[in-house]
Amino acid sequence: MSIAEAGEFGLIARVVARLENGPTTLLGPGxxxxxxAAPDGRIVASTDVLVEGRHFRRDWSSGADVGHRAAAANLADIAAMGAVPTALLVGLCAPADLELSWAEELAGGLSDEAALTGASVVGGDTSASPTLTIAVTALGDLGGRPPVLRSGAQPGDVIAIAGRIGHAAAGYTVLSRGFRTPKALVEAYRRPVVPYEAGPAAARAGATAMIDVSDGLLQDLGHIARASVVGVDVHTNTFEISGQMRDAAAALGVDPLQWILGGGDDHALVATFPAEAVLPQDWTVIGKVHESTGVTVDGRPWGGPVGWDHFR
Amino acid sequence: MSIAEAGEFGLIARVVARLENGPTTLLGPGxxxxxxAAPDGRIVASTDVLVEGRHFRRDWSSGADVGHRAAAANLADIAAMGAVPTALLVGLCAPADLELSWAEELAGGLSDEAALTGASVVGGDTSASPTLTIAVTALGDLGGRPPVLRSGAQPGDVIAIAGRIGHAAAGYTVLSRGFRTPKALVEAYRRPVVPYEAGPAAARAGATAMIDVSDGLLQDLGHIARASVVGVDVHTNTFEISGQMRDAAAALGVDPLQWILGGGDDHALVATFPAEAVLPQDWTVIGKVHESTGVTVDGRPWGGPVGWDHFR
Known part of the structure; x- marks a missing residue:
C-alpha cells in the first residue's frame, strides 16, 4: 500500500504506532x-535535513537504515554540545507512491536510534513532495553543565576523538563502485555508531571545544580552529586503520587517509582538552592545538579533500 | 548570484546576517x-514542512512571504497549546540555482514573523534538493500554565475563534483563477495574520481545548471533537463575511462559507471555553459543544469540503 492510499491520517497513525515514548516525553504525537521535559531550564536544539539522492539512496539503505542515520546525524549534534538528547521531531516529505511500509520502517529506525540515548520521537509533520526528504530536529538537556562550544580550544590542548572515523566514507565508496561488501564498511555507512555518551563525558572531563564529524574530520576541525582562533595539527600515526579498511582501500585504489581525514557521516565526536585532563573512556588523542591558524596534518598542509560542500 | 555560486558556507553567512537574536536565545546559529531558554522546565515543540508547488508557489509569493507563512504555521501551533514561542529552527532544501536573494528574503520573513512573538531563528541546516522545501520547528514556553490540549472540551462549552478565517482560502482561489486582486485577500493568503497572544490569553481564561486552524475549520474542529469525545456545532450566523469576500465569492461563483468552513492557512485559533468563562479580547463565539459526536453546521451535517488531506 502506498502512503497516498493510506491517506495523511492513515500514514500518521501507522507511523506513530512505531514510536515509543521515553521518560522525557510529557506529551507525544497527536x-x-x-x-x-527541560529540567535544565535551557534547551539544546539542532536541525538536519536528509534529501534522497544526496544524503541517501533507497537502493543502498532500507527505511530503517535511513531512520537510524537521520536520527544519528541530529543526536550527535546534541552530544557534541555535551548535552543528553531528549526528543526528536521529524518532517517527512515523500512521493505519494512511497510504500507505507518504508515510512513505517523509517519511523522505527528513528525511534530505535533515539532510544539509544533515552530520547523519543515526540512529533512531526508529513507532506507529499516529488523529493523524498527527511527533516529532523533534536532537542537535548545540558544537566546543569555549561555547553561545550567550538570556540574554546586553547594552544597546548590535545585533540581527541571518540567513535569511528572513515568507516562510513569507505562504505560509501564501496557502494558507489557497485559493491555490497565488505559488510562492516557498508553497514557503517548505513548506520553510524555514535558514541553519544562520550559527549557529556567530555564536558564533565573539561573539554574546551567539541564538534561532531559530519562533513569530514579536517573540515570540522577547521570550524574549531576558526571559532577558537587557533591552529590544529592532526597526527596520522594515531589512527588505527583496520585490515578490512586497508584491504578495501587497496582494492579500490584509494588512500585510506582520505576516508579518515575527509570523509563524513560517521558522526564521531572530536574535542579539545587541556593537556593535563584525564580523558574519559572512548577518547583517543589524535593531535594538538597550537598558536597560529588553520588545519595541518603531521605539520603540513593536507593536499586531499577535506570534506563536503552541500551545494557543490 | 545563485546559492551554488555562494556555496554552502556563503549561503549560511548571508542568511544568518538576516536574523536577529531575541531575549530567549542563549546561543544562536554557528x-x-x-x-x-526554557524557564518553565518544559518545552513545547512542533514541526511543519512547506513544499514548493504544494504549500507555496514562487510566482505567487515572494521569499519574504514564504518566510512569514512558514514561521506563522509553526508559531501558531505553539500558541494553540497556550504557550509563548521562543525559537525557530529551519531546514532549507533548495535547487542549486535558487537565487541567493530569495533565500535571504526567506530568512528575513522567518525572522520578522518570529519577532512578532518574541521568538528568534536560532539555527538550521541547508541542502541542495530538486524540490524547494522549508522545514520549520518551533519551540515555546508554557510559563507555568498547563497546556491546552485538543482533548478537554466538555458538553456545554462554547466554541470561540480568534483571528481571520476564510481569508487565505479566498486569496488562494483568487490566485488560482489567475487574478491578483482583491489585494486584501491575496495578501491574507501570502502572509497570515495570526493572533499569537490569544493563545496564552485563552489558556489563562480557562480554555478547555484549543487548536490552530491550519487545514480547515471543520476538519480541525473534528480533531477536537474526536479527542474530547464530544460533538461540536458551528453556527454560521456568527461569521461576519466582509463585503470584499462576498464580492469575490460572487465573481468567482463560490459559496463564501466554503472558504470559512473548509479553508485552511489563516492559522486562526479555535478553542472551547466553559459557558461561564469571560472570553478574552479577540475571541468570538461561533458555536457550541454538546454530547454525541462529530461536527455539524447549524445542527446539520455539512455537505461541502471540510479541509485538506496532504496526500490526496
Whole structure:
C-alpha cells in the first residue's frame, strides 16, 4: 500500500504506532505540539535535513537504515554540545507512491536510534513532495553543565576523538563502485555508531571545544580552529586503520587517509582538552592545538579533500 | 548570484546576517546546536514542512512571504497549546540555482514573523534538493500554565475563534483563477495574520481545548471533537463575511462559507471555553459543544469540503 492510499491520517497513525515514548516525553504525537521535559531550564536544539539522492539512496539503505542515520546525524549534534538528547521531531516529505511500509520502517529506525540515548520521537509533520526528504530536529538537556562550544580550544590542548572515523566514507565508496561488501564498511555507512555518551563525558572531563564529524574530520576541525582562533595539527600515526579498511582501500585504489581525514557521516565526536585532563573512556588523542591558524596534518598542509560542500 | 555560486558556507553567512537574536536565545546559529531558554522546565515543540508547488508557489509569493507563512504555521501551533514561542529552527532544501536573494528574503520573513512573538531563528541546516522545501520547528514556553490540549472540551462549552478565517482560502482561489486582486485577500493568503497572544490569553481564561486552524475549520474542529469525545456545532450566523469576500465569492461563483468552513492557512485559533468563562479580547463565539459526536453546521451535517488531506 502506498502512503497516498493510506491517506495523511492513515500514514500518521501507522507511523506513530512505531514510536515509543521515553521518560522525557510529557506529551507525544497527536496534538498541535509536543511537550518535552527541560529540567535544565535551557534547551539544546539542532536541525538536519536528509534529501534522497544526496544524503541517501533507497537502493543502498532500507527505511530503517535511513531512520537510524537521520536520527544519528541530529543526536550527535546534541552530544557534541555535551548535552543528553531528549526528543526528536521529524518532517517527512515523500512521493505519494512511497510504500507505507518504508515510512513505517523509517519511523522505527528513528525511534530505535533515539532510544539509544533515552530520547523519543515526540512529533512531526508529513507532506507529499516529488523529493523524498527527511527533516529532523533534536532537542537535548545540558544537566546543569555549561555547553561545550567550538570556540574554546586553547594552544597546548590535545585533540581527541571518540567513535569511528572513515568507516562510513569507505562504505560509501564501496557502494558507489557497485559493491555490497565488505559488510562492516557498508553497514557503517548505513548506520553510524555514535558514541553519544562520550559527549557529556567530555564536558564533565573539561573539554574546551567539541564538534561532531559530519562533513569530514579536517573540515570540522577547521570550524574549531576558526571559532577558537587557533591552529590544529592532526597526527596520522594515531589512527588505527583496520585490515578490512586497508584491504578495501587497496582494492579500490584509494588512500585510506582520505576516508579518515575527509570523509563524513560517521558522526564521531572530536574535542579539545587541556593537556593535563584525564580523558574519559572512548577518547583517543589524535593531535594538538597550537598558536597560529588553520588545519595541518603531521605539520603540513593536507593536499586531499577535506570534506563536503552541500551545494557543490 | 545563485546559492551554488555562494556555496554552502556563503549561503549560511548571508542568511544568518538576516536574523536577529531575541531575549530567549542563549546561543544562536554557528555551533553544532543552538541553546534556548526554557524557564518553565518544559518545552513545547512542533514541526511543519512547506513544499514548493504544494504549500507555496514562487510566482505567487515572494521569499519574504514564504518566510512569514512558514514561521506563522509553526508559531501558531505553539500558541494553540497556550504557550509563548521562543525559537525557530529551519531546514532549507533548495535547487542549486535558487537565487541567493530569495533565500535571504526567506530568512528575513522567518525572522520578522518570529519577532512578532518574541521568538528568534536560532539555527538550521541547508541542502541542495530538486524540490524547494522549508522545514520549520518551533519551540515555546508554557510559563507555568498547563497546556491546552485538543482533548478537554466538555458538553456545554462554547466554541470561540480568534483571528481571520476564510481569508487565505479566498486569496488562494483568487490566485488560482489567475487574478491578483482583491489585494486584501491575496495578501491574507501570502502572509497570515495570526493572533499569537490569544493563545496564552485563552489558556489563562480557562480554555478547555484549543487548536490552530491550519487545514480547515471543520476538519480541525473534528480533531477536537474526536479527542474530547464530544460533538461540536458551528453556527454560521456568527461569521461576519466582509463585503470584499462576498464580492469575490460572487465573481468567482463560490459559496463564501466554503472558504470559512473548509479553508485552511489563516492559522486562526479555535478553542472551547466553559459557558461561564469571560472570553478574552479577540475571541468570538461561533458555536457550541454538546454530547454525541462529530461536527455539524447549524445542527446539520455539512455537505461541502471540510479541509485538506496532504496526500490526496
Amino acid at each position: 496534538d498541535d505540539s509536543a511537550i518535552v | 555551533d553544532d546546536s543552538a541553546i534556548v
